[in-house]
Amino acid sequence: MEYLLSYEKPALSNMKIVKSRLLISIMNKFYRRYLLIVFLLFALQSFSQTAYFIDGYHGGVWGHFPEKYTSFMVDVLNKYPEWKMNIEIEPDTWDMVKQRDFQAYNDFKKIFADQSADGRIEYVNPSYGQSYLYNISGESIIRQFDYGIRKLREHFPDAKFLTYSSEEPCFTSAMPQILRSFGFKYASLKNPNTCWGGYTRAFGGELVNWQGPDGTTITTSPRYEVEKLKPGSTWETIACGNSREYINAAFDYGIKNPIGMCLQDAGWRIGRWLGDGSKSYQPTEYVTWRNYFENIAAYKPRQTWRFSPEDVLVSLVWGAQITQKIAQQVRVSENKIPAAEKIAAMATIAKSVSFPSNTFDEAWQNLLLAQHHDCWIVPYNNHQGRSWAQHVTNWTGIANRKSDSIIQASLQSLFRADGNMTSVKVVNTMAIARDEVVCIAKPEALKELNIQVIDGSTNKVIPSQQQKDFLLFKASVPSMGFSSYTLQPVVTKKANVKESVIAEGFYALENDMYKIVLDANHGGTVKSIIAKKLGNREMVDQKNERRFNELHGNFYDDGGFHSSADSKATIRIIDGELSKMAEINGTIAGVPFTQNITLFEGEPKIDCNVTINWKGNMGIGAYSEKGIYKNENLKKAFYDDRYKLLVLFPVNLQNRRVYKNAPFDVIESKLDNTFFTSWDSIKNNVILNWVDVTDANNNYGMALFTDHTTSYTHGKDFPLGLTLQYSGQGLFGPNYGIDSATSVHYALLPHVSTWDDANLNTESSRWNEPLITTFTNNNRDTQNSFVSIDQKGWEITSMMADGKDIIVRIYNAESDDQNCTVRFFFDVKHSVEMIELNGRIKERLTAKRSEKATLVKLKAPKFGFRTIRLENVL
Numbered sequence: 001m002e003y004l005l006s007y008e009k010p011a012l013s014n015m016k017i018v019k020s021r022l023l024i025s026i027m028n029k030f031y032r033r034y035l036l037i038v039f040l041l042f043a044l045q046s047f048s049q050t051a052y053f054i055d056g057y058h059g060g061v062w063g064h065f066p067e068k069y070t071s072f073m074v075d076v077l078n079k080y081p082e083w084k085m086n087i088e089i090e091p092d093t094w095d096m097v098k099q100r101d102f103q104a105y106n107d108f109k110k111i112f113a114d115q116s117a118d119g120r121i122e123y124v125n126p127s128y129g130q131s132y133l134y135n136i137s138g139e140s141i142i143r144q145f146d147y148g149i150r151k152l153r154e155h156f157p158d159a160k161f162l163t164y165s166s167e168e169p170c171f172t173s174a175m176p177q178i179l180r181s182f183g184f185k186y187a188s189l190k191n192p193n194t195c196w197g198g199y200t201r202a203f204g205g206e207l208v209n210w211q212g213p214d215g216t217t218i219t220t221s222p223r224y225e226v227e228k229l230k231p232g233s234t235w236e237t238i239a240c241g242n243s244r245e246y247i248n249a250a251f252d253y254g255i256k257n258p259i260g261m262c263l264q265d266a267g268w269r270i271g272r273w274l275g276d277g278s279k280s281y282q283p284t285e286y287v288t289w290r291n292y293f294e295n296i297a298a299y300k301p302r303q304t305w306r307f308s309p310e311d312v313l314v315s316l317v318w319g320a321q322i323t324q325k326i327a328q329q330v331r332v333s334e335n336k337i338p339a340a341e342k343i344a345a346m347a348t349i350a351k352s353v354s355f356p357s358n359t360f361d362e363a364w365q366n367l368l369l370a371q372h373h374d375c376w377i378v379p380y381n382n383h384q385g386r387s388w389a390q391h392v393t394n395w396t397g398i399a400n401r402k403s404d405s406i407i408q409a410s411l412q413s414l415f416r417a418d419g420n421m422t423s424v425k426v427v428n429t430m431a432i433a434r435d436e437v438v439c440i441a442k443p444e445a446l447k448e449l450n451i452q453v454i455d456g457s458t459n460k461v462i463p464s465q466q467q468k469d470f471l472l473f474k475a476s477v478p479s480m481g482f483s484s485y486t487l488q489p490v491v492t493k494k495a496n497v498k499e500s501v502i503a504e505g506f507y508a509l510e511n512d513m514y515k516i517v518l519d520a521n522h523g524g525t526v527k528s529i530i531a532k533k534l535g536n537r538e539m540v541d542q543k544n545e546r547r548f549n550e551l552h553g554n555f556y557d558d559g560g561f562h563s564s565a566d567s568k569a570t571i572r573i574i575d576g577e578l579s580k581m582a583e584i585n586g587t588i589a590g591v592p593f594t595q596n597i598t599l600f601e602g603e604p605k606i607d608c609n610v611t612i613n614w615k616g617n618m619g620i621g622a623y624s625e626k627g628i629y630k631n632e633n634l635k636k637a638f639y640d641d642r643y644k645l646l647v648l649f650p651v652n653l654q655n656r657r658v659y660k661n662a663p664f665d666v667i668e669s670k671l672d673n674t675f676f677t678s679w680d681s682i683k684n685n686v687i688l689n690w691v692d693v694t695d696a697n698n699n700y701g702m703a704l705f706t707d708h709t710t711s712y713t714h715g716k717d718f719p720l721g722l723t724l725q726y727s728g729q730g731l732f733g734p735n736y737g738i739d740s741a742t743s744v745h746y747a748l749l750p751h752v753s754t755w756d757d758a759n760l761n762t763e764s765s766r767w768n769e770p771l772i773t774t775f776t777n778n779n780r781d782t783q784n785s786f787v788s789i790d791q792k793g794w795e796i797t798s799m800m801a802d803g804k805d806i807i808v809r810i811y812n813a814e815s816d817d818q819n820c821t822v823r824f825f826f827d828v829k830h831s832v833e834m835i836e837l838n839g840r841i842k843e844r845l846t847a848k849r850s851e852k853a854t855l856v857k858l859k860a861p862k863f864g865f866r867t868i869r870l871e872n873v874l
Contacts, residue, residue, distance in 0.1 A: 048282075048283055049251060049256070050257075050283050050284070050285055051242055051247045051250075051257075051258050051259070051260070051281050051283070051284045051285070052257060052258070052259040052260075052284065052285050052286075052287045052292055052296060053242050053259065053260050053261065053273070053274060053280075053284050053285070053286055053287070054086050054165070054188075054190075054259060054260070054261035054262070054263070054286075054287065054288075054289060054292075055083065055084065055085065055086065055261075055262060055263075055264070055272060055273045055274070055286055056084075056085045056086035056087050056088075056124070056263045056264070057073065057085070057087050057088075057089060057263060057264050057265075057266045058087075058088050058089075058125075058166075058167035058168075058194075058263035058264065058265060058266065059089060059090070059265050059266030059267065060089045060090025060091075060092065060093040060130070060266065061090055061092050061093040061095075061096050062090055062092065062129075062369060062372060062374075062383065063090065063130070063266070063372070063374055063383075064265055064266050064267045065089065065090075065093050065096075065266045065267065066266075066267050067096075067100050067101065068100075068101050068104070069101075069266055069267060070097045070101045070104040070105060070108055071101055071103075071104040072269060073085070073104075073108065074104050074107045074108055074111070076271050076272070077111055077120060077121075079271070080271070080272055082285075082286060083120070083272055083286050084120050084121075084122075084286045084287050084288045084291070085120060085121045085122075085288075086121075086122050086124045086165065086263060086288055086289055087121065087122070087123055087124065087263075088123075088124055088125030088126075088127075088130065088165070088166060088167060088263060089123075089266060090128070090129070090130060091126065091128055091147075091148045091149075091151035091152045092128075092151065094151075094152070094154075094155040094156075098155065108121075109155070109156065112156060112159070113158065115158060115159065115160045117288075117290050117291045117294045117295055118291060119288065119290075120288070121288070122162075122163060122288035122289055122290050122291075123152065123156070123159055123160075123161060124163050124164060124165040124166075124188075124263075124289055125164060125165060125166050125170070126145060126148040126149045126152050126159075126161050127144040127145055127148045127170070127368075128143075128144050128145075128147040128148035128151065128365065128368040128369070129144060129148075129368040129369045129370070129371050129372040130166070130168065130170060130372055130373055130374075131144055131170060131368070131371040131372060131373060132168065132169065132170050132197070132371075132373045132376060133170050133171060133172045133175070133663065134171065134172040134309060134312050134314070134662060134663065134684075134686065134688075135327070135371075135376065135686065135688065135709040136330065136334060136371050136663065136709075137334050137663060137797075138174060138178075138663040138664035138797065138811070138865070139334070139338055139797045139798055139809070140334050140367070140368070140371060140663075141172070141174070141175075141178055141663055141664075142178060142798075142809075142837060143364050143367075143368060144368055144371070145178065145179075145182050145837070146182075146837065147361070147364060147365055147368060148368075149161060149182065149838075160290075161182065161183060161184060162183070162184055162185050162186060162290050163184065163185070163186040163187065163188065163288075163289035163290050163293065164179050164184050164186070164187040164188070165187070165188035165190070165261070165263075165289055166188075166191060166263075167191055167193065167194045167262075167263035168191055168194050168197065168373045168377075169191050169194075169195070169197060169198040169199055169200065169312060169313075169314070170191075170373060171189060171200060171312050172309060172312060172662060172663050172665075173212060173213055173307050173308055173309045173311070173312075173662055173663075173665045173667075174212050174213060174214075174662070174663050174664035174665050174863070175187065175210070175212065175218075176210055176211065176212035176216040176217055176218040177212050177214050177216035177664070177864065177865070178664075178837065179218055180216055180218055181836045181837035181838065181867075182836070182837045182838050183836070183838045183840075184218065185218070185219065185293070186218065186219050186220065186221075186289060186290070186293040187210060187218050187219070187220045187221075188220065188221045188261070188289060189210065189220055189221070189222045189223055189307075190221060190222070190223050190227075190237075190239060190261050191261075192223075192227070192236060192237040192238075192239040192240040192260060192261050192262065193235070193236055193240040193261070193262040193263075194235060195229070195234070195235050195236060195237065196234065196235045196315075196377060196731060196732075197314065197315060197316050197373070197376070197377045197731070198312060198313050198314040198315050198316075198682060199223065199229075199237065199313055200222070200223045200311055200312055200313065201223070201310075201311040201312075201313060202222075202223050202224060202225050202226075202227055202228075203222050203223070203224075203225060203305055203311070204222050204224065204225055204302075204303045204305060205224060205225065205253060205254060205255045205302065205303075206221070206224075206255045206256060206257060206258070206297055206301075207219055207220065207221060207297055207299070207301040207302070208220050208222050208301050208302075208303045208304065208305045209301045209303065209304040209305065210222075210305055210307050211304050211305060211306045211307065212307070212664075212665075212863075213664065213665040213666075213667075213862070213863035214664075214860070214861045214862070214863045214864035214865075215861055215864075216864075217304060219293060219301055220301075220305075221259060221289075221292075221293075221297070222305065223237065223239070224239070224250060224253065224255065224258075225253065226246075226249040226250055226252075226253045226255075227239045227246065227250075228249075229679075229680050232632060233632065234631060234632060234633070234634060234679040235631070239259075239260040239261060240260065240261070240262050241260065241262070241273070241274065241279065241280055242260040242274060242280040242281050242284050243279075243280060243281065244280070244281045246258070246260060246281070247260075247281035247284075248281070256297075257292070257296050257297045259287075259292060259297075260284075272286070308667050308670070309660075309662035309665060309667055309684055309686070310667065310669065310670060310671065310683070310684040311684070312684055313682045313683060313684055314682065314683075314684050314685070314686055315639060315679060315682040316376055316377060316731070317638045317726065317730035317731055317736050318638075318641070318644075318685075318686075318710050318711035318723050318726065319638075319641070319644045319645070319710065319711065319723040319724065319725050319726035320638070320726050320727070320730055320736035321725065321727070321736070321737070321738055321739065321740070321742060322379045322380065322389050322736060323376060323379060323710075323736070324708060324710065324725075324742070324744070325389070325393075326370075326375055326376060326379060326389055326392045327376075327708035327709045327710060328707055328708040329370065329392055329393060329396040330367070330370050330371055330392070330396060330708075330709075331707055331708050331709070331768075332396065332400065333363075333366075333367045333370065333396045333399040333400055333403070334367060334371075335768045335769060336399070336400055336403040336404075337360070337363050337364060337367060337399060337403050338429075338769075338797065338798055339403075339407070339429045339769055339772070340360070340363070340403040340404075340406045340407050340410075341360060341798060341799060341800045342429040342480065342796070342798075342799045342800075343406075343407055343410045343411065343414075343427060343429060343772070344356060344360075344406050344407075344409075344410045344800070344801070345786075345799045345800050345801055345806060346410070346414065346427075346480070346481075346786050347409075347410035347411075347413040347414050348801045348874060349786060349806065349826050349873065349874070350414060350784075350786075350826075351413045351414060352874065353410075353413045355800065355801035355874075356406050356409070357801070357802075359402050359405070359406055360402070360406070360800070362398065362399075362402050363398070363399045363402035363403050363406075364399070366395040366396070366398040366399040366402075367395065367396065367399040369391070369395050370391070370392045370395040370396050370399070372388075374388055375388045375389070375391065375392050377731060378731070378732065379392075380734045407772065408774075411425070411427070411772075411774045411776075414482070415482075415774060415776040415778045415781070416776055416777055416778050421443065421775040421776055421777045422443055422445065422446065422486065422487045422488075422775070423456075423484065423485070423486050423487070423775065423776050423777060423778065423779055424440060424453075424484070424485045424486070424487065424773055424774070424775055424776070425482050425483070425484055425485075425773070425774050425776050425778070426438055426475040426477050426482060426483050426484075426485065426771050426772070426773050427477070427481075427482045427771065427772040427773075427774070428477040428478065428479065428480065428481060428482065428771055429480065429769050429772070430479065430480065430765060430766065430769055430795070430796070431479045431480050431787055431788055431789045431794065431795060431796040431810075431822075432479050432762065432788075432789070432792075433476070433477065433478050433479050433788075434475075434476075434477050434766065434771060435474065435475070435476045435477075435602065436474070436475060436477075436600075436602075436603065436766070436771055437472055437473070437474055437475075437578050437579065437600045437601060437602075437603065438472070438473060438474075438475045438770075438771050438773055439467075439470050439471070439472050440470065440471050440473075440773045440775075441469060441470055441471075442469055442470065442471055443487070443775060446487060446489055447469065449489040449490075450466055450489065450490055450491060451464065451466065451471055451487050451488065451489060451490065452464060452487075452488050452489075452490040453471070453473040453485050453486070453487060453488075454485060454486040454487075454488060455476075455483075455485060456483065456484030456485055456486060456779070456782035456783070457483065457484070457782045457783050462474055462485075463577055463578055463601070464577070464578070465576040465577045465578040465579060466576075467574075467576065467579075471487070472576070472578045472579055473485065473578070474578060474601065474602070475771060477771060478783060478784070478785035478788070479785050479787065479788035479789070480785060480786045480787040480788065480796065480799070481783070481784045481785035481786055481825075482781075482783065482784055483782070483783045484778075484779070484781065484782040484783065486779070505519060505520045505521040505568075506518065506519055506520070506527065507520060507571045507573060507582065508573075509573060509580050509581075509582045509597060509599060510580065510599075511580050511599040511600075511601055512532065512601060512602065513531070513532055513533055513599065513602070513603065513604060514529060514530060514531060514532060514599055514606065514750075515528070515529075515530040515532065516528065516529050516530075516582070516597065516599070516606070517529075518571055518582055518584065518597075519547070519565075520568060520569050520570065520571050521568055522547060522565040522566075522568075523547075523550065523551070523563070523564035523565040523566065523567055523568070523569045523584075523586040523587075523588070524549075524564070524569035524571055524582075524584030524585075524586050524595060525547035525548060525549050525550045525564065525565050526540060526547070526548035526549040526597075527540065527542070527547075527548075528540050528542070529548070529606075529750065531750040533604070534700065534750055534751070534752055537652075537700060537750070538652055539651060539652055539700075539702055539750045540650065540651070540652055541650040541651055541652045541653075541719070542652075544650035544719060546648045546650050546719055547563075547565045547648070547650070548648070548649055548650055548651075549595065549597070549608070549647060549648070549649065550563055550564055550565050550647070550648050551563065551564035551588050551593065551610070551612075551645060551646070551647055551648075551724070552564070552565075552645070552646055552647075552648055553588075553620050553643065553644055553645030553646060553724075553725065554620065554621065554622065554643035554644075555589045555618055555619065555620055556619045556620070556621065556622075556623055556624055556643075556728075557618065557619040557624065558589050558590075558618060558619075559589070562588050562589040563588065564586050564587070564588045564593065566588070567586055567587045567588070568586070569584050569585055569586030569587075570584075570585045570586075571583070571584050571585075577601070578600060578601045579598055579599065579600050579601070580598070580599045581596060581597065581598040581599075582596070582597045582598075583595075583596055584596070584597070588612075588645075589618065590615070591612060591613065591614055591615055591618070592612075592613050593610060593611065593612040593613065594609075594610070594611045594613075595608065595609065595610045595611075596608065596609045596610075604749055604750075604751070604763070605705065605747040605748065605749045605763065605767065606747060606748040606749070606750075607745075607747050608745070608746050608747060608748065609743070609744070609745050609746075610647060610724070610742075610743070610744050610746075611741055611742070611743045612724070612725070612741060612742040612743075613741050614738045614740070614741060614742065616738070617727060617735075617737040617738045617739070618727060618738060619727055619728055620643075620644060620645050620725050620726055620727040620728070621637045621638060621640070621643050621644055621726050621727065621728045622637040622639075622640040622642075622643040622677075623637050623643075624637070624728060624729075625637050625728060625729035626728075626729065626735070629729040629733045631732065631733070634678045634679045634680055635677050635678045635679075636679070636729075637728050637729065638726055638728065638729070638730050638731075638736070639676055639677050639678065639679070639682070640675060640676070640677050641674065641675060641685065641711055641713050641721075641723055642675055642713070642718070644723050644724070644725060644726045645723075645724045645725035645726070646713055646721040646722065646723060646724060647721060647722050647724055647744075647746070648713075648719050648720070648721045649702070649704065649719055649720045649721065649722075649748065650719035650720075651693055651702045651719070651720060653693060653694060653695040653700060653701065653702070654695050654696060655695060655696035656693050656694065656695065656696075656714070657669075657693070657694050657695070657696065657698065658671070658691060658692070658693055658714055658720075659691070659692040659694070659754075659755045660686075660687060660688070660690065660691040660692065660712075661688055661689050661690055661691075661760070661761065661764065662686075662688055663688070664811065664863055664865065665863055666755060666756070666760075666761065666814070666863070669714075671683055671684075671685070671714075672715065672716065673714065673715030673716065673718060674711070674712065674713050674714050674715065675713070675715065675718075685711045685712060685713070686709065686710075686711060686712075687704070687706055687709070687710060687711065687712040687722070688709050689705060689706070689764045689768070690703050690704060690705045690706070690760055690764050691703070691704050691712050691714075691720070692704070692755045692758075692760055693714065693720050694754070694755075698753060698754045699752065699753070700750070700751070700752055701750070701751050701752075701753075701754075701755070701758065702720075702748060702749065702750050702751070703748070703749040703751065703755070703758070703760050703763070704720060704722060704746060704747075704748060705746060705747040705748075705749070705763075705764060705767055706722060706744070706745075706746050707744065707745040707746065708744075710722070710723050711723045722744070722746055724742060724744055725738070725742055747767060749763060755814075756793065756814040756815075756816070759792065759793065759814060760814070761793070761795070761813035761814045762792070762793065762795070762813065762814065765795055765813075784825070785825050786824070786825055786826060787799070787808065787822065787823065787824055787825065788822075788823045788825070789810070789820055789821070789822050789823075790820060790821045790823070791815055791817055791819070791820035791821070792814075792815060793812065793813055793814035793815030793817075794810060794811065794812050794813065794815055794820050795810070795811045795813045796808060796809065796810055796811075797809045797810075797811050797865065801874060802869075803874075804871075804872050804873065804874045805869050805870060805871050805872065805873060805874070806869075806870040806873045806874070807835075807867065807868070807869055807870075808822075808867070808868045808870070809865055809866070809867045809868075810822060810858060810860070810865065810866050810867075810868065811860075811863075811864075811865040811866075812860045812861065812862050812863065812864050812865070813863075814862070815862060816862060818859050818860060818861050818862070818864075819857065819858070819859050820857070820858050820859075820860075821855055821856070821857050821858075822855070822856045822857075822858060822868070823853040823854070823855055824853060824854045824855075824856070824870065825852065825853050826854075826873065827873065828847055828849070828854040828870050828873060829872065829873075830870075830871040830872040830873075831844060831847075831871045832844070832845045832846075832847045832854075832856050832868060832869070832870055832871070833845065833868070833869045833871070834858075834866055834867065834868060834869075835867050835868070835869050836867070837867060845857070845858075845868070856868065
């Protein structure tokens with residue numbers, strides 16, 4: 001072009017010269033326009049707003065991770081130098097990779113070694129078992145991260161864990177304080193490509209301060225207000241592929257640096273998730289979460305979000321027998337292991353025995369795998385020759401056997417425990433003194449005799465009750481300690497079995513706390529509960545269409561709705577000095593069931609069990625989806641709890657309010673009702689440990705406790721209920737059927753005032769941490785306490801030995817008073833430190849020593865926990 005502009009041939013005629021100049025002029029105009037177009041294109045490109053994308057991999061050796069998959073990951077990183085990888089790979093995976101894909105293992109480590117903000121790989125979820133988190137205990141969540149990070153440090157000693165992100169809805173409200181204590185700075189609440197089991201509520205813009213119940217905040221990328229669910233899908237939001245619709249909506253909303261996300265299933269060989277980018281917004285840049293937070297979206301969040309447990313929207317197959325059994329097995333283990341740790345710590349302190357850390361590691365690691373999200377969402381899927389449900393049975397079985405062996409060994413060390421002896425030690429693992437009824441099997445030497453119980457501290461006979469091969473007695477045990485009792489043969493009356501008929505078809509169950517009237521003509525349902533300690537208040541809404549403790553559900557292949565109240569029941573009252581039990585035998589839809597209701601002397605909870613002896617796989621739920629189930633259908637039968645088999649509790653409370661607990665949290669529910677029928681309107685209707693219903697002014701209430709995580713029911717015109725059974729198609733289409741008896745343990749607690757005034761968290765802990773008994777030949781050491789807390793509503797969630805140190809975790813479960821004094825009744829000569837979960841010293845505490853105890857003052861907000869290290873105690 002430059003040549004044409006300067007060329008002029010001298011011999012040309014004037015006409016030719018004119019033509020030539022005209023041609024040059026036209027070409028010059030074309031060239032200028034061409035340059036302008038090119039310039040504008042470059043300018044538009046340079047001024048286009050950039051979007052960002054989180055890519056990487058999710059899974060692991062337990063979920064999905066082919067043997068040579070690390071080689072593929074390394075190849076993709078090498079092929080695309082601009083690509084960044086965010087990973088949540090189960091920590092155990094790297095043991096396998098090191099053994100079977102060694103070269104790729106080393107190559108991956110070399111790339112991963114750059115842990116700067118510009119590095120190419122970030123580990124965004126180091127948890128050991130990739131749990132959903134909202135469905136397990138707070139202590140379990142801490143151990144998920146503790147054990148996961150420890151395992152990863154074996155392979156990647158310099159790894160930094162700064163951002164938490166998950167491909168699944170693995171979120172709960174208490175995460176900010178847990179994450180920050182482990183050293184995390186950032187979090188994401190997105191799971192755009194795996195919303196099968198749930199997703200978070202849409203909220204806000206680019207960044208928010210995610211605030212936990214204790215007030216701790218963490219900088220977070222939420223599911224944006226404009227991040228809609230994807231049409232035609234029941235597992236995606238529009239952020240799963242950085243669509244133009246999503247990014248432009250984000251720009252219009254005022255989000256300057258919008259980001260999408262997909263952590264691909266390990267095993268997929270797609271490479272870069274967005275491919276050549278032709279189907280997504282451009283320009284899009286792949287980033288790690290850390291780089292995004294530190295270098296791109298690096299400004300102060302505009303909003304603080306007090307994230308609620310109800311902001312995690314959940315749609316698992318609650319009530320399905322397979323899910324129910326998984327939840328029950330997990331609950332048993334997560335109750336048992338911390339109790340074993342506390343007892344082992346007592347034995348280590350008192351008798352200088354070695355703390356069995358390795359055995360506890362095995363117990364915890366097996367439990368953490370049983371909490372894996374795949375156990376709950378795809379329990380029928382086969383992996384390594386077993387279904388996930390079968391793995392849970394195996395894992396929790398190992399955890400329980402390890403814990404039981406530790407408890408027995410620790411009791412033997414403490415008391416020379418022996419099953420043939422007639423002295424009994426009762427151990428309390430909570431930081432409050434307890435006065436409760438305990439039940440023990442009679443020793444062989446006294447099996448055929450009646451027995452009286454002598455308090456080892458006072459040498460006085462205490463109340464007891466004979467019950468077949470068992471003995472009940474009222475034990476008084478100091479905080480985090482034990483008491484002693486002696487058994488002696490005596491002539492006394494056995495517990496009576498009687499009818500206690502108060503009118504035709506009506507039976508009474510009564511003790512110092514309650515008078516309960518049962519209606520045999522209507523399935524043994526509860527006609528009345530008079531709460532004596534609450535001014536003889538009637539707790540049952542007797543005008544409600546539904547009956548109290550009624551079983552009710554839709555049997556869609558067997559005539560529709562059926563109720564236990566439709567048939568007569570037989571009732572047997574077992575009346576003793578310490579316990580009164582009603583055994584109710586009835587039928588529902590022709591299926592026999594047994595309900596036991598037990599009152600213990602001085603115990604505020606009404607203890608209940610139900611066992612349903614199914615005759616076959618009956619369909620229970622809204623309708624049958626056999627042959628018509630499709631993943632894409634927004635509506636699914638298992639969503640609607642109104643049609644599942646429920647046990648119902650219409651309470652005599654007006655304008656009801658609902659409270660419920662979550663890991664390290666309690667909230668007042670904002671739901672008008674717990675029901676939904678479609679994937680795009682799911683709710684958090686989860687009961688973790690308890691749900692509480694009160695009247696409008698919180699004058700009176702009734703709490704429901706359950707032995708497993710499941711769903712509950714409640715609405716303005718629908719009573720409080722507990723989900724017992726669903727049978728039909730579930731997630732991904734399998735028949736979630738019935739193959740054995742259903743057995744559920746639950747309890748009820750009428751109370752005055754609010755949930756925290758009623759100490760519901762403490763009552764839940766008492767229910768989940770029963771007093772432990774053992775026979776011994778040790779008649780000395782009649783009573784001892786190791787730790788106590790002077791403030792009500794504070795709990796010890798964990799106590800263990802670490803080398804020569806003792807680690808104690810203390811949780812303010814329900815107290816508005818942020819101060820407490822902890823008393824250690826053993827020798828604390830060295831420093832006392834408050835530490836973070838990553839081991840960093842947060843504060844050196846003052847320990848005031850007296851003749852009998854070391855006193856340490858703590859401060860923590862409601863729902864806050866503190867971890868204390870007592871140095872060189874052992």
